[in-house]
Amino acid sequence: MDETIKTLVLTGYRSYELGIFQENDPKIEVIKKVVKDRLIAYLENGLEWLLIGGNLGVELWGAQVAYQLRLDYPDFKIGIIFPFLEYGRQWKEKNAALLTEIKAQADFVEATSHQPYENPNQLKNHTQFLLSHSGGALILYDEEFPGKPQWFLKDASHFSEKFPYQIDKITMDDLQNAITDG
Template identity: 55%
Template sequence: MENVKTLYVSGYKSFEIGVFQDNDPKISVIKNILKREITTFLEEGLEWVLVSGNLGTELWAAEAVAELKNDYPELQLGVIYPFKDFGSNWNEKNQASLAKVERLADYVNSVSHQPYQSPAQLKLHTRFLLEHSGGCLLIYDKEYPGKTQYFLKDAEKFSERFPYEIRLITMDDLQNSVDE
């Protein structure tokens, strides 16, 4: 498989893994494993990390990328929302988290330039991410279903026709990284 230049990072939303406080120790475990995995991609030629702005894994990934930029200043972060005004109905704390990620990003845009209208916008967003990245890094375990399963299914189908790397970080991987 050719080197991944653009990597989409996603996974569980905070509530799916029981993270409700910014000081939850799970966050540093997740950020550390994300940094380790993204560094591996960087050593193979990674240039961009994309996230969609979802609470949880994607926001922590953006923070991890910001930290990695100290050692890899060429690394770029893109936030690609599915639709205009994404997150505008969130509470103040979550909107502040999203605004922080936008400040960390090198590029911010949305696939649909309309506010949310239908699930078709989410399908277009997934297609855009698959066509504009060479792989994905997902904190996801098939034994613990969550919303990421929908992207993973589409990515698996996509990878049958196009070179597309799918790397999963499972619950065991997270547990093992704590034990190291």
């Protein structure tokens, strides 16, 4: 970590991209452990806010980790910034219930577009909003498995060419090492 980041975006793969379809999949605990370790390092260095977009997978698991960390870091705040109004409305009941639970514990919940989904520009505007309102991003991403996070990473990389912005990746090797290290 080069400098203090007060606001960090957490993103990464959706659960289905990781082949995770059950809440008790052991891969979730490994991901949570690595995210927790990284968040603690940021918190120890002055992190105040974690922002997520509300995606199923890394973002919601990360929010669960962040809520647990508030026991030791009571000033830690979590914001959920959705790309559009009614985000998650069409999700299956179990997933919608998880999103409702995560939203209920957040310190801030808003959408960058106050319209239901209309077009991809809402997603692009959402990414630009997150980038311009944070000092860095923690992304579960591996070059060998591009998936959906590649679009955020691409935009974050372009953003970092013009503004100071830190991009921190959690790779598949990091997850494997967490398993190996116990």
